[in-house]
Amino acid sequence: MDYPGNLFVVAAPSGAGKSSLVNALLQMDSHLVVSISHTTRQPRGQEQDGREYFFIEDEVFRDKITRGEFLEHALVHGNRYGTSRAEVEKRIAGGQDVVLEIDYQGALQIKQIFPNAMLIFILPPSWDELAQRLTRRGEDPPDVIATRLANARIEVAQAQYFDFVIINSLFETALFDLKAIVHSQRLKYAALRRSKPAVFAALNLS
Numbered sequence: 001m002d003y004p005g006n007l008f009v010v011a012a013p014s015g016a017g018k019s020s021l022v023n024a025l026l027q028m029d030s031h032l033v034v035s036i037s038h039t040t041r042q043p044r045g046q047e048q049d050g051r052e053y054f055f056i057e058d059e060v061f062r063d064k065i066t067r068g069e070f071l072e073h074a075l076v077h078g079n080r081y082g083t084s085r086a087e088v089e090k091r092i093a094g095g096q097d098v099v100l101e102i103d104y105q106g107a108l109q110i111k112q113i114f115p116n117a118m119l120i121f122i123l124p125p126s127w128d129e130l131a132q133r134l135t136r137r138g139e140d141p142p143d144v145i146a147t148r149l150a151n152a153r154i155e156v157a158q159a160q161y162f163d164f165v166i167i168n169s170l171f172e173t174a175l176f177d178l179k180a181i182v183h184s185q186r187l188k189y190a191a192l193r194r195s196k197p198a199v200f201a202a203l204n205l206s
Helices: 018-028 058-066 085-093 104-113 127-137 142-161 171-186 189-195 197-202
Strands: 007-011 032-034 037-039 053-055 070-076 079-084 097-101 118-123 164-167
Touching: 007 018, 007 104, 007 171, 018 032, 018 097, 018 171, 058 070, 058 079, 070 085, 070 104, 079 085, 079 104, 085 097, 097 104, 104 118, 104 142, 118 142, 118 171, 127 142, 164 171, 171 189, 189 197
Parallel strands: 007 097, 007 118, 032 097, 037 053, 118 164
Antiparallel strands: 037 079, 070 079
16 A cells, blocks of 8 residues: 555664664654654663653563564564554554664565665674774673674675665764655655645646
8 A cells, every 4th residue: 555654664783873863863854753663672771661662571572463463573682673563554644754763674574565665774884883882882791792793794784685775984974864865755756646646636647
């Protein structure tokens, strides 16, 4: 189904700056909303339930899978993450542009369901920089950081399957690139036809 709203999916390895970029974009773009995912992991730092994620128990998560409530779900770093199908469909059907911050596995699943979704992958400038960012974050012990770096090599290899790739070397430049992608998608003929059907009808455009 062609929904009037656009769907943007942003993926990246841990420490690449995905959340910081998306949060900055949301502050700049009032027409963009984020869909909050469910996860079985524990909150980190200042994270709050219902703001960064919906934090739920593994049993509850599995029940939601059984009931088909997730648009996509994946096991990442030993924890489960899932996107609410009802919330995303309600928002884009209402004409809102939605951004999802999810793992590459979920991003590729969503592309199969919503071919019009724009997949955006955030790359770190180097492996050394990624390791430094994870260490500076101060949220994980060395063994967890090592696991994240090992998984990052698998994740980065999936960037070739995304529509756009941003190298987050300088935050301001990466944010400009992300904003440009969102704006460009909105100006595509098919996207405008979905979001502005009355204008296209008045101009006899199909």
